[in-house]
Amino acid sequence: MKKVINGKVYNTETATLIGEYSTSGLGMSDFRYWEAGLYKTRKGNYFVAGQGHAMSPFARCYAGSCGWGGDLIPKTPVEALEWAEKYLEPEEFEEEFKSLIEEA
Numbered sequence: 001m002k003k004v005i006n007g008k009v010y011n012t013e014t015a016t017l018i019g020e021y022s023t024s025g026l027g028m029s030d031f032r033y034w035e036a037g038l039y040k041t042r043k044g045n046y047f048v049a050g051q052g053h054a055m056s057p058f059a060r061c062y063a064g065s066c067g068w069g070g071d072l073i074p075k076t077p078v079e080a081l082e083w084a085e086k087y088l089e090p091e092e093f094e095e096e097f098k099s100l101i102e103e104a
Helices: 077-087
Strands: 002-005 008-011 016-022 034-040 046-052 060-062 065-067 069-075
Touching (some): 002 069, 008 069, 016 077, 034 077, 046 077, 069 077
Antiparallel strands (some): 002 008, 060 065
16 A cells, blocks of 8 residues: 655555554454554654454545545554554564653
C-alpha cells in the first residue's frame, strides 16, 4: 500500500514492519474483522496500514452503507507506541520504542 499524505510518501513496500495485528478469532466475512501493521519509514516516520470489514477502523462507507476498506494512517512516535501497546506483543516493539519506555 502506498499513499502520499501532507507531501510525504508512505509505502509498506519500502518501510520496516514493526509488528502486525488481526482479529484472528473472527473470519474475514465477519463485519468486525480487520488486520493492520505498524511500520516505520526510512526517515523515521511511523504509520499503520490495514484493511477490514464494515465495522472495522478501515471500513469504507458510501451512501449509508459500509463495507470492506483499507487505509494508511500516519502516527507520531507517541501514537505509534500507544498503538503498539494496545495491539502488539511487548517483544515486537520494546526495542523500537526503548527511548519512550521505562521500567515500572
